Amino acid sequence: MTNHSELIKGTLGTIILRLLSQKGRMYGYEITQLVKEITDGKVLVKEGSLYPALHKLEADGLVTTEEVFIGKRVRKYYTLTQPGKNAAQASVDELLAFLKTIHNLITAQPLASYGAA
Amino acid sequence: MTNHSELIKGTLGTIILRLLSQKGRMYGYEITQLVKEITDGKVLVKEGSLYPALHKLEADGLVTTEEVFIGKRVRKYYTLTQPGKNAAQASVDELLAFLKTIHNLITAQPLASYGAA
DNA sequence: TTACTATACATTGTAAAGCTATGTATTTTA
DNA sequence: TAAAATACATAGCTTTACAATGTATAGTAA
Numbered sequence: 001m002t003n004h005s006e007l008i009k010g011t012l013g014t015i016i017l018r019l020l021s022q023k024g025r026m027y028g029y030e031i032t033q034l035v036k037e038i039t040d041g042k043v044l045v046k047e048g049s050l051y052p053a054l055h056k057l058e059a060d061g062l063v064t065t066e067e068v069f070i071g072k073r074v075r076k077y078y079t080l081t082q083p084g085k086n087a088a089q090a091s092v093d094e095l096l097a098f099l100k101t102i103h104n105l106i107t108a109q110p111l112a113s114y115g116a117a
Numbered sequence: 118m119t120n121h122s123e124l125i126k127g128t129l130g131t132i133i134l135r136l137l138s139q140k141g142r143m144y145g146y147e148i149t150q151l152v153k154e155i156t157d158g159k160v161l162v163k164e165g166s167l168y169p170a171l172h173k174l175e176a177d178g179l180v181t182t183e184e185v186f187i188g189k190r191v192r193k194y195y196t197l198t199q200p201g202k203n204a205a206q207a208s209v210d211e212l213l214a215f216l217k218t219i220h221n222l223i224t225a226q227p228l229a230s231y232g233a234a
Numbered sequence: 235t236t237a238c239t240a241t242a243c244a245t246t247g248t249a250a251a252g253c254t255a256t257g258t259a260t261t262t263t264a
Numbered sequence: 265t266a267a268a269a270t271a272c273a274t275a276g277c278t279t280t281a282c283a284a285t286g287t288a289t290a291g292t293a294a
Contacts (some may be wrong), residue, residue, distance in 0.1 A: 010279085010280075011219060012280080012281075014223060015219075015223060018222075018223045022228050023228060027242080027243095028242070028243070028244095029240095029241060029242050029243080030231055030242095031118050034228065034229060034230075034231045035222065035229040036270085037229045037231055038221070038222050038225055038228070038229050039218050039221070040223055043218060043219075043222065045281095046281075046282060046283080047242090047243080047244075047245095047282095048244095048245085048281070048282050048283065048284080049280080049281045049282065050248095050281095051243075051244060051245085051246095052245085052280090052281085053280090053281090055244095056263095057177070060205065070129060070241090070242090070289090070290090071289070071290075072152060072289060072290090073241075073242060073243085073288075073289050073290075074242070074243065074288095074289095075241095075242070075243085076242085078241070090137075092223050094217070095223060096220070096223070096224070097159075099216050099220055101156050101159050101160060102128055102132075102160075102212070102216065103213070103216055104156070105132060105152065105155055105156055106131060106132060106157070106209050106212060106213070107136045107213075108155055111136070111139050111140060111151070111155070112151060112154045112155050113151075114147055114150040114151045114154055119250065127250085127251075128250075129251080130251095144271080144272095145271070145272070145273095146269095146270060146271050146272080150270095162252095163252075163253060164253095164271090164272080164273075164274095165252070165253050165255085165273095165274085165275095166251080166252045166253065167252095168272075168273060168274080169251085169252085169273095169274085170252085171257085172273095187260095187261095187270090187271090188260070188261075189259085189260060189261090190259075190260050190270075190271060190272085191259095191271070191272065192270095192271070192272090193271085212262080219246075226284070
């Protein structure tokens with residue numbers, strides 16, 4: 001994605017699922033632009049990350065695709081299946097819980113004291 | 118680390134630096150137990166992750182080590198160097214900013230609309 | 235008209251990071 | 265006395281995103 005790219009690992013699938021659950025239908029390039037817009041350029045999804053991720057979601061049955069021609073150019077729209085909708089909800093919930101856990105871990109002031117207390 | 122293990126990528130170094138900056142001095146096994154305690158078992162740092170990460174911090178000059186014998190058993194204490202203290206602060210700040218960005222990305226309700234607006 | 239940029243898809247090979255499995259050894263607890 | 269906890273460590277695997285590359289159409293500015 002972008003500079004602090006190692007932090008992103010494991011979140012891309014969730015991000016895609018979430019955007020699809022909100023917008024209903026999106027195509028790849030649109031996802032890259034929307035993520036860029038929402039994060040004010042702080043997260044940049046690259047093609048080398050996005051398309052394999054989308055193909056995996058499709059292989060896992062979480063999305064279906066539909067090709068639309070814009071003039072002579074193909075657009076491949078992705079839509080969540082019902083399992084995909086369930087996965088989106090679960091995935092977002094899990095990621096939020098994880099963010100909370102890590103936030104707590106790196107801000108906890110009176111640290112628990114293994115070995116003492 | 119634990120079940121949702123893919124989410125952790127890139128955060129372990131920051132977690133270690135943060136704990137060391139709080140506790141002053143820690144040894145490997147102690148770190149695994151403290152993380153487990155603080156996160157209520159939700160994050161489990163494995164040896165195969167921890168020790169290579171500690172060795173890398175040492176190789177990068179961010180920590181120094183000190184071996185202490187407890188009976189016949191060795192304990193290797195890690196302490197932040199000055200560059201390590203600086204890195205800890207910067208690393209925590211960056212991770213917090215990242216957490217905020219991702220949180221916003223997966224909770225933003227009125228999604229920005231690339232192509233519209 | 236001609237570059238350059240944006241749109242739009244895709245794949246191959248690479249690097250980073252944590253995990254599993256394994257190994258060694260001491261100490262404590264059931 | 266056996267199992268679990270403490271305490272270190274490494275080799276090889278897997279996952280995941282990225283860089284680089286490729287193809288092609290559409291729009292825009294010189």
